[in-house]
Amino acid sequence: MVEHSSESHEEAANERVMFGFWVYLMTDLLMFAVLFAVYAVLHDNTVGGPTGRDLFSLPLALAETLILLTSSFTCGLAMIAARAGHKKQVLNWFGLTFILGLSFLGLELKEFTEFIHAGHTISTNAFFSSFFTLVGTHGLHITSGLLWMAITLIYVMKRGLTTHMVRKLTLLSLFWHFLDIVWIFIFTLVYLRAFV
Amino acid sequence: MSELKPKNHKNAHGTTLSYVIGFVLSLVFTINAYISVVNKSTTGTRLLATILVFAVLQLAVQVFFFLHLGRGPKPLYNVTFFFGTVSLILVVVLGSIFIMNNLHYNMAGTDVIKKLAQDEGIAQVDGKKTGACAAVGTNYKVTIQDGKISPTTTRAQLCDTLTFINEDSGAHKITFGQQQSYAGQEVSVNKSYPKTITLNQPGIYLFQDSVSPTTAGNFTVAP
Numbered sequence: 001m002v003e004h005s006s007e008s009h010e011e012a013a014n015e016r017v018m019f020g021f022w023v024y025l026m027t028d029l030l031m032f033a034v035l036f037a038v039y040a041v042l043h044d045n046t047v048g049g050p051t052g053r054d055l056f057s058l059p060l061a062l063a064e065t066l067i068l069l070t071s072s073f074t075c076g077l078a079m080i081a082a083r084a085g086h087k088k089q090v091l092n093w094f095g096l097t098f099i100l101g102l103s104f105l106g107l108e109l110k111e112f113t114e115f116i117h118a119g120h121t122i123s124t125n126a127f128f129s130s131f132f133t134l135v136g137t138h139g140l141h142i143t144s145g146l147l148w149m150a151i152t153l154i155y156v157m158k159r160g161l162t163t164h165m166v167r168k169l170t171l172l173s174l175f176w177h178f179l180d181i182v183w184i185f186i187f188t189l190v191y192l193r194a195f196v
Numbered sequence: 197m198s199e200l201k202p203k204n205h206k207n208a209h210g211t212t213l214s215y216v217i218g219f220v221l222s223l224v225f226t227i228n229a230y231i232s233v234v235n236k237s238t239t240g241t242r243l244l245a246t247i248l249v250f251a252v253l254q255l256a257v258q259v260f261f262f263l264h265l266g267r268g269p270k271p272l273y274n275v276t277f278f279f280g281t282v283s284l285i286l287v288v289v290l291g292s293i294f295i296m297n298n299l300h301y302n303m304a305g306t307d308v309i310k311k312l313a314q315d316e317g318i319a320q321v322d323g324k325k326t327g328a329c330a331a332v333g334t335n336y337k338v339t340i341q342d343g344k345i346s347p348t349t350t351r352a353q354l355c356d357t358l359t360f361i362n363e364d365s366g367a368h369k370i371t372f373g374q375q376q377s378y379a380g381q382e383v384s385v386n387k388s389y390p391k392t393i394t395l396n397q398p399g400i401y402l403f404q405d406s407v408s409p410t411t412a413g414n415f416t417v418a419p
Contacts, residue, residue, distance in 0.1 A: 033285035037292035076215035188251040
Protein backbone atom coordinates (compact mmCIF):
# COMPACT_ATOMS: atom_id res chain seq x y z
CA MET A 1 0.00 0.00 0.00
CA VAL A 2 2.78 2.36 0.99
CA GLU A 3 4.68 1.64 -2.21
CA HIS A 4 1.56 2.17 -4.28
CA SER A 5 0.87 5.54 -2.69
CA SER A 6 4.46 6.73 -3.19
CA GLU A 7 4.31 5.62 -6.77
CA SER A 8 1.05 7.47 -7.40
CA HIS A 9 2.57 10.46 -5.64
CA GLU A 10 5.50 10.27 -8.05
CA GLU A 11 3.06 9.89 -10.92
CA ALA A 12 1.14 13.02 -9.85
CA ALA A 13 4.39 15.00 -9.58
CA ASN A 14 5.32 13.82 -13.07
CA GLU A 15 2.01 14.99 -14.46
CA ARG A 16 2.35 18.39 -12.83
CA VAL A 17 5.84 18.87 -14.22
CA MET A 18 4.77 17.68 -17.66
CA PHE A 19 1.79 20.04 -17.72
CA GLY A 20 3.93 22.96 -16.59
CA PHE A 21 6.44 22.26 -19.33
CA TRP A 22 3.62 21.89 -21.85
CA VAL A 23 2.35 25.35 -20.90
CA TYR A 24 5.86 26.71 -21.49
CA LEU A 25 6.02 25.05 -24.92
CA MET A 26 2.68 26.53 -25.92
CA THR A 27 3.70 30.06 -24.89
CA ASP A 28 6.96 29.60 -26.78
CA LEU A 29 4.86 28.55 -29.76
CA LEU A 30 2.91 31.80 -29.44
CA MET A 31 6.16 33.73 -29.68
CA PHE A 32 7.04 31.83 -32.84
CA ALA A 33 3.55 32.57 -34.18
CA VAL A 34 4.20 36.30 -33.82
CA LEU A 35 7.55 35.97 -35.60
CA PHE A 36 5.82 33.98 -38.36
CA ALA A 37 3.20 36.71 -38.69
CA VAL A 38 5.93 39.36 -38.95
CA TYR A 39 7.71 37.34 -41.63
CA ALA A 40 4.48 36.75 -43.54
CA VAL A 41 3.80 40.49 -43.57
CA LEU A 42 7.35 41.68 -44.33
CA HIS A 43 8.85 39.03 -46.62
CA ASP A 44 8.12 41.05 -49.78
CA ASN A 45 9.74 44.23 -48.47
CA THR A 46 13.18 43.87 -50.01
CA VAL A 47 13.50 47.50 -51.24
CA GLY A 48 14.52 46.27 -54.67
CA GLY A 49 17.08 43.84 -53.24
CA PRO A 50 17.20 40.08 -53.84
CA THR A 51 14.23 38.05 -52.58
CA GLY A 52 14.11 34.66 -50.87
CA ARG A 53 13.62 33.04 -54.26
CA ASP A 54 16.96 34.46 -55.46
CA LEU A 55 18.87 33.38 -52.37
CA PHE A 56 17.39 30.30 -50.69
CA SER A 57 18.69 26.88 -51.60
CA LEU A 58 15.87 24.33 -51.52
CA PRO A 59 18.16 21.26 -51.36
CA LEU A 60 19.89 22.77 -48.32
CA ALA A 61 16.54 23.44 -46.63
CA LEU A 62 15.41 19.89 -47.42
CA ALA A 63 18.65 18.48 -45.97
CA GLU A 64 18.13 20.51 -42.79
CA THR A 65 14.52 19.30 -42.57
CA LEU A 66 15.44 15.63 -43.01
CA ILE A 67 18.28 15.89 -40.47
CA LEU A 68 16.04 17.50 -37.85
CA LEU A 69 13.21 15.04 -38.54
CA THR A 70 15.59 12.09 -38.13
CA SER A 71 16.93 13.59 -34.91
CA SER A 72 13.35 13.88 -33.63
CA PHE A 73 12.89 10.17 -34.45
CA THR A 74 16.13 9.05 -32.73
CA CYS A 75 15.13 11.19 -29.75
CA GLY A 76 11.88 9.17 -29.54
CA LEU A 77 13.80 5.90 -29.70
CA ALA A 78 16.09 7.19 -26.93
CA MET A 79 13.01 7.80 -24.76
CA ILE A 80 11.79 4.24 -25.30
CA ALA A 81 15.21 3.00 -24.18
CA ALA A 82 15.08 5.37 -21.20
CA ARG A 83 11.72 4.02 -20.02
CA ALA A 84 13.00 0.47 -20.47
CA GLY A 85 16.02 1.41 -18.35
CA HIS A 86 18.70 0.71 -21.02
CA LYS A 87 21.34 3.28 -20.15
CA LYS A 88 23.73 2.39 -22.96
CA GLN A 89 21.01 2.65 -25.62
CA VAL A 90 19.88 5.97 -24.17
CA LEU A 91 23.40 7.35 -24.51
CA ASN A 92 23.72 5.99 -28.05
CA TRP A 93 20.38 7.30 -29.34
CA PHE A 94 20.71 10.68 -27.63
CA GLY A 95 24.33 10.83 -28.84
CA LEU A 96 23.07 10.35 -32.40
CA THR A 97 20.34 12.98 -31.80
CA PHE A 98 23.01 15.38 -30.57
CA ILE A 99 25.21 14.85 -33.64
CA LEU A 100 22.22 15.34 -35.97
CA GLY A 101 21.23 18.49 -34.10
CA LEU A 102 24.78 19.79 -34.37
CA SER A 103 24.89 19.13 -38.14
CA PHE A 104 21.55 20.93 -38.52
CA LEU A 105 23.00 23.90 -36.68
CA GLY A 106 26.14 23.74 -38.84
CA LEU A 107 24.08 23.90 -42.06
CA GLU A 108 22.03 26.79 -40.73
CA LEU A 109 25.14 28.74 -39.72
CA LYS A 110 26.67 28.02 -43.13
CA GLU A 111 23.60 29.53 -44.80
CA PHE A 112 23.65 32.55 -42.49
CA THR A 113 27.37 33.18 -43.06
CA GLU A 114 26.92 32.99 -46.82
CA PHE A 115 24.13 35.58 -46.65
CA ILE A 116 26.16 37.88 -44.44
CA HIS A 117 29.27 37.57 -46.62
CA ALA A 118 27.13 38.47 -49.64
CA GLY A 119 26.14 41.64 -47.77
CA HIS A 120 22.67 40.55 -46.62
CA THR A 121 22.60 41.27 -42.91
CA ILE A 122 19.76 41.59 -40.42
CA SER A 123 19.70 45.36 -41.04
CA THR A 124 19.65 45.18 -44.86
CA ASN A 125 15.86 45.32 -45.23
CA ALA A 126 12.63 44.22 -43.56
CA PHE A 127 12.76 40.85 -45.33
CA PHE A 128 16.17 39.99 -43.88
CA SER A 129 15.28 41.39 -40.44
CA SER A 130 12.23 39.15 -40.19
CA PHE A 131 14.04 36.18 -41.77
CA PHE A 132 17.04 36.28 -39.43
CA THR A 133 14.79 36.87 -36.41
CA LEU A 134 12.47 33.96 -37.16
CA VAL A 135 15.03 31.38 -38.29
CA GLY A 136 17.67 32.64 -35.83
CA THR A 137 15.28 32.30 -32.88
CA HIS A 138 14.69 28.70 -33.87
CA GLY A 139 18.46 28.21 -34.19
CA LEU A 140 18.94 29.63 -30.69
CA HIS A 141 16.37 27.14 -29.38
CA ILE A 142 18.27 24.33 -31.09
CA THR A 143 21.50 25.59 -29.52
CA SER A 144 20.02 25.65 -26.03
CA GLY A 145 18.45 22.21 -26.65
CA LEU A 146 21.89 20.85 -27.56
CA LEU A 147 23.45 22.36 -24.43
CA TRP A 148 20.65 20.94 -22.31
CA MET A 149 21.09 17.55 -23.98
CA ALA A 150 24.86 17.51 -23.40
CA ILE A 151 24.49 18.38 -19.71
CA THR A 152 21.71 15.85 -19.12
CA LEU A 153 23.69 13.11 -20.86
CA ILE A 154 26.69 13.80 -18.60
CA TYR A 155 24.34 13.42 -15.61
CA VAL A 156 22.97 10.17 -17.03
CA MET A 157 26.52 8.86 -17.45
CA LYS A 158 27.41 9.78 -13.87
CA ARG A 159 24.22 8.99 -11.99
CA GLY A 160 22.44 6.44 -14.14
CA LEU A 161 18.78 6.41 -15.22
CA THR A 162 17.00 7.46 -12.05
CA THR A 163 13.29 8.24 -12.10
CA HIS A 164 14.21 11.89 -11.78
CA MET A 165 16.56 11.62 -14.76
CA VAL A 166 13.94 9.92 -16.94
CA ARG A 167 11.56 12.78 -16.19
CA LYS A 168 14.24 15.27 -17.26
CA LEU A 169 14.85 13.33 -20.45
CA THR A 170 11.10 13.31 -21.15
CA LEU A 171 10.98 17.10 -20.96
CA LEU A 172 14.05 17.35 -23.18
CA SER A 173 12.46 15.04 -25.76
CA LEU A 174 9.24 17.10 -25.71
CA PHE A 175 11.32 20.22 -26.35
CA TRP A 176 13.17 18.53 -29.20
CA HIS A 177 10.00 17.25 -30.91
CA PHE A 178 8.51 20.73 -30.49
CA LEU A 179 11.48 22.33 -32.29
CA ASP A 180 11.04 19.89 -35.16
CA ILE A 181 7.38 20.90 -35.47
CA VAL A 182 8.30 24.58 -35.54
CA TRP A 183 10.89 23.81 -38.24
CA ILE A 184 8.26 22.12 -40.45
CA PHE A 185 6.52 25.49 -40.64
CA ILE A 186 9.78 27.37 -41.26
CA PHE A 187 10.54 24.90 -44.07
CA THR A 188 7.06 25.33 -45.54
CA LEU A 189 6.33 29.02 -45.00
CA VAL A 190 9.85 30.44 -45.43
CA TYR A 191 11.72 28.16 -47.81
CA LEU A 192 9.08 26.35 -49.92
CA ARG A 193 6.80 29.43 -49.92
CA ALA A 194 9.56 31.50 -51.57
CA PHE A 195 9.38 29.28 -54.66
CA VAL A 196 5.59 29.15 -55.00
CA MET B 197 14.75 2.02 -6.78
CA SER B 198 17.13 3.98 -8.96
CA GLU B 199 16.40 2.03 -12.14
CA LEU B 200 13.00 2.72 -13.57
CA LYS B 201 11.13 -0.49 -14.30
CA PRO B 202 9.19 -0.70 -17.53
CA LYS B 203 5.65 0.23 -16.60
CA ASN B 204 2.31 -0.09 -18.23
CA HIS B 205 2.91 3.12 -20.13
CA LYS B 206 2.37 2.02 -23.68
CA ASN B 207 -0.66 4.20 -24.20
CA ALA B 208 0.80 7.32 -22.68
CA HIS B 209 4.25 7.20 -24.26
CA GLY B 210 4.06 5.30 -27.52
CA THR B 211 6.08 2.39 -28.82
CA THR B 212 8.86 1.93 -31.34
CA LEU B 213 6.16 1.17 -33.89
CA SER B 214 4.38 4.48 -33.26
CA TYR B 215 7.65 6.39 -33.66
CA VAL B 216 8.39 4.52 -36.91
CA ILE B 217 4.91 5.30 -38.26
CA GLY B 218 5.29 8.96 -37.30
CA PHE B 219 8.74 9.14 -38.86
CA VAL B 220 7.74 7.50 -42.14
CA LEU B 221 4.59 9.63 -42.51
CA SER B 222 6.59 12.80 -41.78
CA LEU B 223 9.16 11.80 -44.40
CA VAL B 224 6.42 11.20 -46.96
CA PHE B 225 4.77 14.57 -46.27
CA THR B 226 8.07 16.49 -46.33
CA ILE B 227 9.24 14.94 -49.59
CA ASN B 228 5.83 15.34 -51.22
CA ALA B 229 5.74 19.04 -50.32
CA TYR B 230 9.29 19.47 -51.63
CA ILE B 231 8.56 17.67 -54.91
CA SER B 232 5.34 19.58 -55.55
CA VAL B 233 7.27 22.86 -55.26
CA VAL B 234 10.27 21.72 -57.34
CA ASN B 235 8.14 20.12 -60.08
CA LYS B 236 5.58 22.96 -60.05
CA SER B 237 2.77 20.41 -60.48
CA THR B 238 0.39 23.28 -59.70
CA THR B 239 1.08 26.97 -59.23
CA GLY B 240 0.06 29.98 -57.20
CA THR B 241 -2.58 29.64 -54.51
CA ARG B 242 -3.18 25.94 -55.21
CA LEU B 243 0.48 25.11 -54.71
CA LEU B 244 0.56 27.19 -51.54
CA ALA B 245 -2.54 25.35 -50.28
CA THR B 246 -0.92 22.01 -51.14
CA ILE B 247 2.26 22.64 -49.14
CA LEU B 248 0.21 24.07 -46.25
CA VAL B 249 -1.91 20.91 -46.18
CA PHE B 250 1.26 18.79 -46.05
CA ALA B 251 2.61 20.93 -43.20
CA VAL B 252 -0.61 20.66 -41.19
CA LEU B 253 -0.78 16.88 -41.80
CA GLN B 254 2.79 16.57 -40.57
CA LEU B 255 1.93 18.71 -37.54
CA ALA B 256 -0.96 16.36 -36.73
CA VAL B 257 1.24 13.27 -37.21
CA GLN B 258 4.04 14.57 -35.00
CA VAL B 259 1.72 15.86 -32.29
CA PHE B 260 0.08 12.43 -32.16
CA PHE B 261 3.02 10.05 -32.70
CA PHE B 262 5.92 12.04 -31.22
CA LEU B 263 4.35 14.26 -28.54
CA HIS B 264 1.62 11.67 -27.72
CA LEU B 265 -0.86 14.44 -27.13
CA GLY B 266 -4.22 13.15 -26.00
CA ARG B 267 -2.89 9.82 -24.78
CA GLY B 268 -2.04 10.82 -21.21
CA PRO B 269 -4.23 10.48 -18.12
CA LYS B 270 -7.55 12.31 -18.22
CA PRO B 271 -8.74 15.04 -17.90
CA LEU B 272 -6.66 16.30 -20.80
CA TYR B 273 -5.80 19.85 -19.79
CA ASN B 274 -2.80 19.84 -22.12
CA VAL B 275 -5.05 19.12 -25.12
CA THR B 276 -7.30 22.02 -24.12
CA PHE B 277 -4.25 24.24 -23.79
CA PHE B 278 -2.95 23.08 -27.15
CA PHE B 279 -6.14 23.93 -29.01
CA GLY B 280 -6.40 27.23 -27.16
CA THR B 281 -2.89 28.08 -28.36
CA VAL B 282 -3.67 26.99 -31.91
CA SER B 283 -6.71 29.29 -32.04
CA LEU B 284 -4.67 32.19 -30.69
CA ILE B 285 -2.02 31.53 -33.33
CA LEU B 286 -4.63 31.49 -36.07
CA VAL B 287 -6.02 34.81 -34.85
CA VAL B 288 -2.56 36.42 -34.64
CA VAL B 289 -1.18 35.11 -37.93
CA LEU B 290 -4.28 35.28 -40.13
CA GLY B 291 -5.33 38.58 -38.54
CA SER B 292 -1.94 40.15 -39.23
CA ILE B 293 -1.90 38.95 -42.82
CA PHE B 294 -5.48 40.13 -43.39
CA ILE B 295 -4.93 43.58 -41.88
CA MET B 296 -1.58 44.17 -43.57
CA ASN B 297 -2.90 43.03 -46.96
CA ASN B 298 -5.77 45.45 -46.54
CA LEU B 299 -3.27 48.19 -45.74
CA HIS B 300 -1.17 47.33 -48.78
CA TYR B 301 -4.30 47.32 -50.90
CA ASN B 302 -5.27 50.79 -49.70
CA MET B 303 -1.74 52.10 -50.09
CA ALA B 304 -0.74 50.46 -53.35
CA GLY B 305 2.92 49.46 -53.18
CA THR B 306 4.12 51.42 -56.21
CA ASP B 307 2.55 54.63 -54.91
CA VAL B 308 4.25 54.17 -51.56
CA ILE B 309 7.62 53.59 -53.23
CA LYS B 310 7.11 56.62 -55.46
CA LYS B 311 6.11 58.83 -52.55
CA LEU B 312 9.03 57.60 -50.44
CA ALA B 313 11.42 58.04 -53.35
CA GLN B 314 10.26 61.61 -53.95
CA ASP B 315 10.42 62.46 -50.25
CA GLU B 316 13.89 61.00 -49.93
CA GLY B 317 15.13 62.17 -53.33
CA ILE B 318 15.87 58.63 -54.54
CA ALA B 319 16.25 58.98 -58.30
CA GLN B 320 16.10 55.26 -59.18
CA VAL B 321 14.60 52.13 -57.64
CA ASP B 322 15.38 48.78 -59.19
CA GLY B 323 16.74 50.51 -62.34
CA LYS B 324 13.50 52.47 -62.85
CA LYS B 325 13.31 56.25 -62.62
CA THR B 326 11.07 57.35 -59.81
CA GLY B 327 10.59 60.96 -60.82
CA ALA B 328 12.48 62.07 -57.75
CA CYS B 329 15.63 64.10 -58.24
CA ALA B 330 18.97 63.04 -56.86
CA ALA B 331 20.69 66.18 -58.20
CA VAL B 332 18.95 69.50 -58.73
CA GLY B 333 19.38 71.26 -62.08
CA THR B 334 18.99 74.88 -63.16
CA ASN B 335 16.91 77.32 -61.12
CA TYR B 336 14.29 79.39 -62.95
CA LYS B 337 12.60 82.43 -61.47
CA VAL B 338 9.09 83.67 -61.90
CA THR B 339 8.39 87.14 -60.52
CA ILE B 340 4.94 88.48 -59.67
CA GLN B 341 4.77 92.26 -59.70
CA ASP B 342 1.66 94.44 -59.84
CA GLY B 343 -0.39 91.31 -60.46
CA LYS B 344 1.65 90.43 -63.55
CA ILE B 345 3.76 87.35 -63.97
CA SER B 346 7.10 87.48 -65.78
CA PRO B 347 8.11 85.51 -67.63
CA THR B 348 4.72 83.95 -68.39
CA THR B 349 6.32 80.94 -70.04
CA THR B 350 9.19 78.92 -68.62
CA ARG B 351 10.84 75.96 -70.31
CA ALA B 352 12.71 73.68 -67.96
CA GLN B 353 14.22 70.19 -67.80
CA LEU B 354 13.26 67.49 -65.31
CA CYS B 355 14.82 68.14 -61.91
CA ASP B 356 15.20 71.86 -62.50
CA THR B 357 13.68 74.14 -59.88
CA LEU B 358 11.23 76.97 -60.18
CA THR B 359 11.14 79.86 -57.69
CA PHE B 360 8.14 82.12 -57.31
CA ILE B 361 9.04 85.63 -56.13
CA ASN B 362 6.36 88.02 -54.94
CA GLU B 363 7.08 91.74 -55.21
CA ASP B 364 3.56 92.81 -54.24
CA SER B 365 2.58 93.64 -50.69
CA GLY B 366 -0.26 91.12 -50.52
CA ALA B 367 0.20 87.37 -50.61
CA HIS B 368 -0.39 85.46 -53.84
CA LYS B 369 -1.77 81.99 -53.79
CA ILE B 370 -0.57 80.17 -56.86
CA THR B 371 -2.70 77.23 -57.92
CA PHE B 372 -1.84 74.93 -60.75
CA GLY B 373 -4.28 74.41 -63.58
CA GLN B 374 -7.14 72.02 -62.95
CA GLN B 375 -6.43 69.59 -65.72
CA GLN B 376 -2.72 69.28 -65.25
CA SER B 377 -2.27 70.01 -61.60
CA TYR B 378 1.19 69.78 -60.18
CA ALA B 379 2.36 67.95 -57.08
CA GLY B 380 1.84 70.35 -54.20
CA GLN B 381 -1.31 71.79 -55.85
CA GLU B 382 -0.96 75.19 -54.20
CA VAL B 383 1.91 77.52 -53.36
CA SER B 384 1.40 80.55 -51.17
CA VAL B 385 3.99 83.30 -51.77
CA ASN B 386 4.41 86.33 -49.50
CA LYS B 387 6.53 89.40 -50.17
CA SER B 388 10.26 88.65 -49.73
CA TYR B 389 9.53 84.98 -49.01
CA PRO B 390 10.10 83.20 -52.34
CA LYS B 391 8.87 79.64 -52.76
CA THR B 392 10.76 77.05 -54.74
CA ILE B 393 9.32 73.84 -56.21
CA THR B 394 11.30 70.98 -57.71
CA LEU B 395 10.09 69.97 -61.16
CA ASN B 396 10.01 66.21 -60.75
CA GLN B 397 7.15 65.44 -63.13
CA PRO B 398 7.42 66.04 -66.88
CA GLY B 399 4.55 67.80 -68.63
CA ILE B 400 2.98 71.16 -69.44
CA TYR B 401 1.58 73.07 -66.48
CA LEU B 402 -0.60 76.13 -66.21
CA PHE B 403 -0.70 78.18 -63.05
CA GLN B 404 -2.62 81.22 -61.85
CA ASP B 405 -3.39 83.28 -58.81
CA SER B 406 -6.39 81.76 -57.07
CA VAL B 407 -7.97 85.20 -56.48
CA SER B 408 -7.22 86.97 -59.78
CA PRO B 409 -7.17 84.47 -62.66
CA THR B 410 -5.55 87.01 -64.96
CA THR B 411 -2.31 86.60 -63.01
CA ALA B 412 -1.43 83.45 -64.94
CA GLY B 413 1.49 81.71 -66.58
CA ASN B 414 2.76 78.30 -67.60
CA PHE B 415 5.83 76.13 -67.55
CA THR B 416 6.95 73.09 -69.47
CA VAL B 417 9.02 70.33 -67.95
CA ALA B 418 10.83 68.28 -70.56
CA PRO B 419 11.51 64.67 -69.54
